[in-house]
Amino acid sequence: MLGATLTACGAASAAPTPTPASARGPPAAFAQTTVDAGAPGVIVRVDDGRHPVTTIADQAHWTTAGHRLAANDEFRMGSNTKTMVATLVLQLVAEHRLALTDPVEQWLPGLVPNGRAITVRMLLNHTSGLFNYLYDPAVLAAYTGRDTRRWMPEELLAAGTAHPPQFAPGTRFSYSNTNYIALGLILQRATGHSLADLIQQHIARPLHLRHTYLPSSPAVSRRLAHGYEPDAAHLPPPAPLLPPGTPPGTSFAGPHRGAADVDTTAVNQSTLWAAGGVVSTAADWARFDTALLSGKLLPAAQLAQMRTTVPEDPTATNGDGYGLGLRKVVFPCGTVWGHDGQAAGYSSETYTDPTGKRTVAVLTSTVFDLARPRAAAAHQALVNAAVCTMLGGRLPTGSSPSPTAR
Numbered sequence: 001m002l003g004a005t006l007t008a009c010g011a012a013s014a015a016p017t018p019t020p021a022s023a024r025g026p027p028a029a030f031a032q033t034t035v036d037a038g039a040p041g042v043i044v045r046v047d048d049g050r051h052p053v054t055t056i057a058d059q060a061h062w063t064t065a066g067h068r069l070a071a072n073d074e075f076r077m078g079s080n081t082k083t084m085v086a087t088l089v090l091q092l093v094a095e096h097r098l099a100l101t102d103p104v105e106q107w108l109p110g111l112v113p114n115g116r117a118i119t120v121r122m123l124l125n126h127t128s129g130l131f132n133y134l135y136d137p138a139v140l141a142a143y144t145g146r147d148t149r150r151w152m153p154e155e156l157l158a159a160g161t162a163h164p165p166q167f168a169p170g171t172r173f174s175y176s177n178t179n180y181i182a183l184g185l186i187l188q189r190a191t192g193h194s195l196a197d198l199i200q201q202h203i204a205r206p207l208h209l210r211h212t213y214l215p216s217s218p219a220v221s222r223r224l225a226h227g228y229e230p231d232a233a234h235l236p237p238p239a240p241l242l243p244p245g246t247p248p249g250t251s252f253a254g255p256h257r258g259a260a261d262v263d264t265t266a267v268n269q270s271t272l273w274a275a276g277g278v279v280s281t282a283a284d285w286a287r288f289d290t291a292l293l294s295g296k297l298l299p300a301a302q303l304a305q306m307r308t309t310v311p312e313d314p315t316a317t318n319g320d321g322y323g324l325g326l327r328k329v330v331f332p333c334g335t336v337w338g339h340d341g342q343a344a345g346y347s348s349e350t351y352t353d354p355t356g357k358r359t360v361a362v363l364t365s366t367v368f369d370l371a372r373p374r375a376a377a378a379h380q381a382l383v384n385a386a387v388c389t390m391l392g393g394r395l396p397t398g399s400s401p402s403p404t405a406r
Helices: 027-036 078-094 120-124 137-143 153-161 178-191 195-204 282-293 300-306 373-391
Strands: 041-047 054-059 228-230 261-263 327-331 334-343 346-352 359-364
Touching (some): 027 054, 027 373, 041 282, 078 178, 078 195, 078 282, 078 334, 078 346, 178 195, 282 359, 327 373, 334 373, 346 373, 359 373
Antiparallel strands (some): 041 054, 041 359, 228 261, 327 334, 334 346, 346 359
């Protein structure tokens, strides 16, 4: 997740493919409306704990030549990765192998300026003040696919810490991907194992997540859903989601698809790693969320710490909050726990109820195509409908999909 605000941009026209027969309830119509509004494709999975699981896969006609979207496709999960990284950190805390109060300098000596004042907890809940490395121009060039150089985690951390901090450690919240690059390096220092191996050993294998992994090479799985972003002609400056000062003409590289998009499936992913590099499926992630919130992955004390939040907006203390790699999100139908994520061509939101018994995932094969007002509104309505269906609540008044939905 880049952590900025969506604004308007152009997109290609789209015609949806049929929704699978397993789809049930309102989300199916909302998914089609989202595709009609400009999203190249959406995967929706809803488990309300009482009925058969709802699965939906819908896509624009021009995307079918590259990949026929299926509800069990693998997907780049973006910043949802942070919840897994935080889980690994808290498992080590439970084992007394590190502490939330440990200063960063203890684990990464000399790598983080003012590291004695920044704690592990501050990294986890984004109160460290560290600059977001994805806003560094050199890293941004790789993120958009304009530079194929493979970045190492230490280089990503250096790119973030080369910029002045945003504020004094611990004084407020500001989302920064640099925090989780540092945490990934701390995990490796503390255990002697790679982050990819830790995810497999402590999460994926015990939970039988057969399609969840942190890629160790640029190779693309045949099961990976394709991602798309608007081409240069349809991504006007200042580009949405990109930081202030982004050079004019910045856009995504990749093979041209449809009338106005490029295929970003194989774009340089080395800029993500512990901040957003995990690949998974909607079903795998639901199993992870259920195990986490039901207490199967963490002792009660560490799960309580994970769910201790700071306000994401200091003026809305009863609104959304950020815990330790886990978000509390307030929807019209109720409050849920989970995360959202973005990678080039991939946007995802995954949530569960407080007990982990009910889960929802909305995976969308673009980030920037959702920047147009109509597409943004349709996508938000889809997420709201999916969450309300999960919680068994009534859809808010005025939230029905457009009349063109079948």
